[in-house]
Amino acid sequence: MSTLASETHIMRQDGMEAPLFAFRSARGVVQGQGLGAALPRGPAETLGARVAAFFRLAGRDALLAGALPFAREAEDYLVQPRTVSRTVQEVAAAPRPDARWQLAHEPDAAGYAASVQRALGIMRQEAAQGAGRREVLTKIVLSRSLLARADAPIDLQGLLRRLSADPSVTGFLVPLPPRGGAPRVLAGATPELLLSKTGARILSHPLAGSARREVDAAADSANAAALARSDKDRREHAIVADFILDTLAPYCRQLSAPQGTTLTSTNSMWHLGTRIEGELKDASISSAELAAALHPTPAVCGLPRAHAARLIGEIEAYDRDFYAGAVGWCDAAGDGAWYVSIRCAEIAGNTARLYAGAGIVPGSDPWAEAAETGAKYGALLAALGIELEETRL
């Protein structure tokens, strides 16, 4: 255990100490204050063992929270706060910020559509090589990024309040390892539950298959109806739900998706979702270990997983770092909640780096996928107060 007291202290503009981390949803708020200690960092493979060793020493009241990066081999960042509060949500509105922004796309919609073409070409080629090939790519999730620089430091507490205003998401703020000595956080409004555990009961609610929300009610329902009957989106979704069922099955005495696949929505997006419920054989396994086993699911990576992750590294021009990873918390009983870190931005001082991705399967239309990623910036753009024309292609 190492103490990082000076590294991640973030002061609010009013001089009060800001929370170390926060998760706010309609189910309540879990928030930590002050940095106590940090879990020795390591890859997803060893998270379960490191968390178990931590709680053997840290005692019953301890709690760990933080972020897993996208790459399984990269090091996670989990911290223990000095104090924890778990409360019921009080949604205080926060005024929209009026900063001026400079924006840079990495890549823009055309560049992103070209990457999708390239991935579809790889899928066609591998499928043509047929069963003789060991690894045939059936899905890959490609992302793009938007770098936004404000003329003033970004107010993290206001941002978190605006991100949490949508009752269908979990607003989060977690510290990331400082870069070049400067503190940074990951802030987002994730709609996707990777895994939660309470005693022996576990839940996962994967999302895949998307359409934008519309202000006009008729257009909005038409988008939802088209998503519900889209064969491409159903295939894209089934790959994720099957992967999660297969991965969790060995840990469970009972596992099912009683409602099947249904439409779910946030303020900015429609999704196909499957609520998966299970009962663990061994209730002492930690939610962090289960989250690490699942991560990254084909909702953010692809199938086969390692093959898709390698191709993402080749096709995307940047390292995803903590985007498309997982954020969450875990207590000494192993109970906790872990979310897929999407609809998020890495924030340091005046800059926010937003990310958005979309699942590509045979039949995907490159420009439609580019438009989908534009729509997925929506939650963060609205919370930061950024207007972006390009999100409507």
Ligand SMILES: C=C(O[C@@H]1C=C(C(=O)O)C=C[C@H]1O)C(=O)O
């Ligand atoms: C990758 C993202 O979202 C994921 C991809 C989805 C899709 O391709 O339809 C839907 C929900 C998420 O699992 C993102 O928002 O960045």
